[in-house]
Amino acid sequence: MMLNGADPIADALGALAAPPPTGLADKVFTAWLAAPSRLGEVFVAFTGHGVQFVRPAETLHGDIDAFAESYRDRFGRPLRPAARAPSGLLPTLRGRPATSLRLDLRGLSEFERDVLTATRRIPAGETRPYGWVAREAGRPRAVRAAGSVLARNPMPLLVPCHRVVRADGRLGDYMFGSAHKEKLLRDERVDLDEVVALARQGVHYLGSDTTGVVCFPTCHNARRIDPAHRHGFRSVGAAVAAGYRPCRTCRPAADATSA
Amino acid sequence: MVDECDEPVVDEAQEHLRRALIADLDAGFADVVRAHEQVVYSVALRLSSLPADAEDLAAEAFLRAYRALRGYDAQRIQGLRLRPWLLTILRNAARNAARDASRRPGPPPAFEPAEELSAGPGVEQRVEQDHVQRELGMALGRLPETQRMAVVLRHVVGLPTSEVAEVLGCPDGTAKSHISRGLQRLRALLAERRPALLDGRTDR
Incomplete structure (x- = not known):
């Protein structure tokens, strides 16, 4: 079989070869970087769809190879260093959640x-x-x-x-x-000490007799209750029986029990 | 297009890539993707109905290859002929995708907006060339899978016949006959619609 330019079909077929789209490698490789966080330095892996994997350097003895190995075992994808951090990652790691952060x-x-x-x-x-x-x-x-x-x-x-x-x-x-x-x-x-102290008295939910709403003790609505109007409950059922309704923000279950 | 005389150069490049894979799998694999993405994507385009599917298919093939490489020791990697190996994985991935697609209801037919062309010299030739390419792509799509694969590997991405045979999993002679029968069938399909394309071919 000769390819000598005289066969127009072979020439036309050769012209069907196409350069790959620039994003092809991004679909294959996951990017990684190291960043500061509330748990000290963390290693982060992310794809074009968002962040996929985060591990504190401390738990891996600071070894990026150990991070890469556990990432590959779990996701089966190759890693390469990231050029820059995805939107919202760095503030969220430091404790200021960013709505722009996407997770894969x-x-x-x-x-x-x-x-x-x-x-x-x-x-x-x-x-x-x-x-x-x-x-x-x-x-x-x-x-x-x-x-x-x-x-x-x-x-x-x-x-x-x-x-x-x-x-x-x-x-x-x-x-x-x-x-x-x-x-x-x-x-x-x-306030962990208060949560534990309440639990010791069998209190797992707090209600306000001014709003008639019952919450988890750490719900921001519960923390605003004036002590004079605050009532503790063992279960949401007990609170409902006393005329309270579950908070729409923290959504304690109507049928939940203290166990 | 790779001619047979380029083979020593290709061999050397492939040897380099194999060594890179053994030294550092992820970094070596980045080199492997860079060296093969055009060939893999060009073949994927001929195995998919939409360019976006071709990109996903090519990415899927590379990921499968990577997962296989993770389980290979240095000796196994040393013995790999990377290009035909990758294209074999691509072919299997395309077959799986086709099987999965046949189990699901198909997507609505693609609407491809006509490319806007500015007036000027050469536009007519470009329009004509685009028509020819689309016509040719459609004719390729109507070939039986093995013939299509053989023609694409040999003439779209210019693989030597020995590598075509490796991807098809058959002897060289059989690959040759798949290629020539595929071309014959292409000529027949095009003869009805594009007789001009066949003018001046070297016939035997």
């Missing part, structure tokens, strides 16, 4: 996505129990499963799993140790 949740199960999305809605300075996350994710009975998803949270700090605590008022585990969890929450001005 592809490759996660629907339940994992729902758990992370619900957790992301917990405001700074507030906590919610694991049961709340499970319910917000649409599977109220999957409390343990929700906990397992958060224990593997690909994006700590960006998805604030440190704000999810046990229903009995104790902090519960954190992927990088409960000491870090406590420090993050205290930095956000969560």
